[in-house]
Amino acid sequence: xxxxxxxxxxxxxxxxxxxxxxxxxxxxxxxxxxxxxxxxxxxxxxxxxxxxxxxxxxxxxxxxxxxxxxxxxxxxxxxxxxxxxxxxxxxxxxxxxxxxxxxxxxxxxxxxxxxxxxxxxxxxxxxxxxxxxxxxxxxxxxxxxxxxxxxxxxxxxxxxxxxxxxxxxxxxxxxxxxxxxxxxxxxxxxxxxxxxxxxxxxxxxxxxxxxxxxxxxxxxxxxxxxxxxxx
Amino acid sequence: xxxxxxxxxxxxxxxxxxxxxxxxxxxxxxxxxxxxxxxxxxxxxxxxxxxxxxxxxxxxxxxxxxxxxxxxxxxxxxxxxxxxxxxxxxxxxxxxxxxxxxxxxxxxxxxxxxxxxxxxxxxxxxxxxxxxxxxxxxxxxxxxxxxxxxxxxxxxxxxxxxxxxxxxxxxxxxxxxxxxxxxxxxxxxxxxxxxxxxxxxxxxxxxxxxxxxxxxxxxxxxxxxxxxxxx
DNA sequence: GGCGTGACTATACACAGGCACAGTTGGCTG
DNA sequence: CAGCCAACTGTGCCTGTGTATAGTCACGCC
Numbered sequence: 001x002x003x004x005x006x007x008x009x010x011x012x013x014x015x016x017x018x019x020x021x022x023x024x025x026x027x028x029x030x031x032x033x034x035x036x037x038x039x040x041x042x043x044x045x046x047x048x049x050x051x052x053x054x055x056x057x058x059x060x061x062x063x064x065x066x067x068x069x070x071x072x073x074x075x076x077x078x079x080x081x082x083x084x085x086x087x088x089x090x091x092x093x094x095x096x097x098x099x100x101x102x103x104x105x106x107x108x109x110x111x112x113x114x115x116x117x118x119x120x121x122x123x124x125x126x127x128x129x130x131x132x133x134x135x136x137x138x139x140x141x142x143x144x145x146x147x148x149x150x151x152x153x154x155x156x157x158x159x160x161x162x163x164x165x166x167x168x169x170x171x172x173x174x175x176x177x178x179x180x181x182x183x184x185x186x187x188x189x190x191x192x193x194x195x196x197x198x199x200x201x202x203x204x205x206x207x208x209x210x211x212x213x214x215x216x217x218x219x220x221x222x223x224x225x226x227x228x229x230x231x
Numbered sequence: 232x233x234x235x236x237x238x239x240x241x242x243x244x245x246x247x248x249x250x251x252x253x254x255x256x257x258x259x260x261x262x263x264x265x266x267x268x269x270x271x272x273x274x275x276x277x278x279x280x281x282x283x284x285x286x287x288x289x290x291x292x293x294x295x296x297x298x299x300x301x302x303x304x305x306x307x308x309x310x311x312x313x314x315x316x317x318x319x320x321x322x323x324x325x326x327x328x329x330x331x332x333x334x335x336x337x338x339x340x341x342x343x344x345x346x347x348x349x350x351x352x353x354x355x356x357x358x359x360x361x362x363x364x365x366x367x368x369x370x371x372x373x374x375x376x377x378x379x380x381x382x383x384x385x386x387x388x389x390x391x392x393x394x395x396x397x398x399x400x401x402x403x404x405x406x407x408x409x410x411x412x413x414x415x416x417x418x419x420x421x422x423x424x425x426x427x428x429x430x431x432x433x434x435x436x437x438x439x440x441x442x443x444x445x446x447x448x449x450x451x452x453x454x455x456x457x458x459x460x461x462x
Numbered sequence: 463g464g465c466g467t468g469a470c471t472a473t474a475c476a477c478a479g480g481c482a483c484a485g486t487t488g489g490c491t492g
Numbered sequence: 493c494a495g496c497c498a499a500c501t502g503t504g505c506c507t508g509t510g511t512a513t514a515g516t517c518a519c520g521c522c
Binding site for chain 1: 259260261262332333335336337338342343346347350365366368369370371372373374375376377378379380381383384386387388390391392404405407408409411412413414415417
């Protein structure tokens with residue numbers, strides 16, 4: 001947990017983990033085979049087992065990795081405002097989000113920790129604004145679930161909005177809708193307004209999207225990859 | 232949806248379907264085996280295949296069954312107010328909900344239809360109240376996703392609230408939290424207030440409803456199984 | 463140079479899961 | 493009763509999947 005091996009992180013083990021993350025995120029855990037993961041990572045099935053031992057080991061590695069990365073994202077997101085996620089979700093980070101969403105739904109071992117961490121962050125945020133809270137904890141729980149709902153159901157939301165939820169336009173429209181739907185006071189008013197002004201013209205902007213190539217993702221900071229060190 | 236074959240529905244095919252519904256809902260589709268379903272239904276694995284042909288056939292049957300049933304529930308729920316679900320979710324109906332939640336997350340074939348139907352219902356409801364709507368459709372989509380989020384993540388929400396989400400107390404606390412979190416105007420004010428008054432003392436009440444005459448919305452209907460006909 | 467170590471592969475095995483097939487039973491109709 | 497159909501079961505095959513094992517290659521170190 002000490003060093004952050006950025007370059008060595010791109011080889012072997014990490015490539016497999018990333019591939020697994022994607023596969024798990026889009027197919028689910030049970031439906032994903034280790035051979036799928038291996039193929040997607042461009043390695044032999046045996047190497048997967050060499051590095052992670054068992055399929056559950058692989059899942060565990062994905063869990064801890066994704067958890068650490070996302071907590072940070074969520075912390076920044078919630079602290080900045082109230083909206084589902086930051087303005088733009090990078091290519092890599094979007095997979096993190098999708099993975100965690102699915103891990104939450106299936107009962108991945110780390111799911112409990114993930115959810116409770118998110119609740120804690122949200123609750124801390126709610127405590128800041130002081131809504132007339134009878135049951136602050138319940139509010140935090142429900143709000144967390146609501147925000148995650150958009151993520152978990154990103155495919156359907158995306159279809160309904162006719163955009164990818166994680167694209168710039170998608171985030172903007174979801175955020176705007178959230179602003180209208182959520183009680184004012186959750187985000188303080190002027191900040192909300194600046195958001196609104198900000199977001200309204202976002203769709204026009206073409207916006208730099210993340211690089212599509214998965215081989216060389218040396219672009220460091222478009223959306224804060226937050227690589228916690230390996231496993 | 233026309234006839235309700237109550238007794239014939241309890242035999243063979245229907246028993247298998249119900250068992251499948253539960254298994255799929257709690258384990259997910261890929262992780263559930265036809266042998267599991269057969270065992271849970273108390274029949275031989277071959278009978279499952281005899282009735283539904285293939286595993287996908289079984290899923291399809293579950294989809295259409297659950298869809299029809301839930302649409303009705305949701306329609307009543309959203310029309311009555313804004314809250315996630317009716318006051319109390321019956322044993323059978325709760326499995327429907329859980330199943331649909333999972334069907335939505337995995338990309339079950341009927342998932343699209345389900346989600347869009349729910350969006351349509353919600354959008355119709357939103358059109359009633361007139362919120363200053365710049366993007367009504369997006370609001371409907373996001374609100375639907377938010378409401379479903381609580382359902383999809385019911386395990387975590389339940390743990391966070393230390394109650395089963397589908398129990399009476401669970402529904403009450405979630406509803407109250409939603410009232411506080413969602414923008415006023417989504418539910419019109421007096422109705423919301425009556426809800427609040429109604430819900431606040433719900434946990435205390437043991438079982439029988441001491442309903443004030445003012446809340447004239449339809450009768451609480453303790454469980455409401457809503458069995459659409461077979462297949 | 464010898465050599466251990468770790469990344470990586472090929473192969474194989476045990477087993478579970480989906481599915482096919484041939485029955486058996488029981489109830490209904492002629 | 494004969495005939496038939498549908499519900500239901502036992503059994504087995506074949507593929508796919510997780511995992512174990514043995515082996516190859518490259519590289520750093522004495």
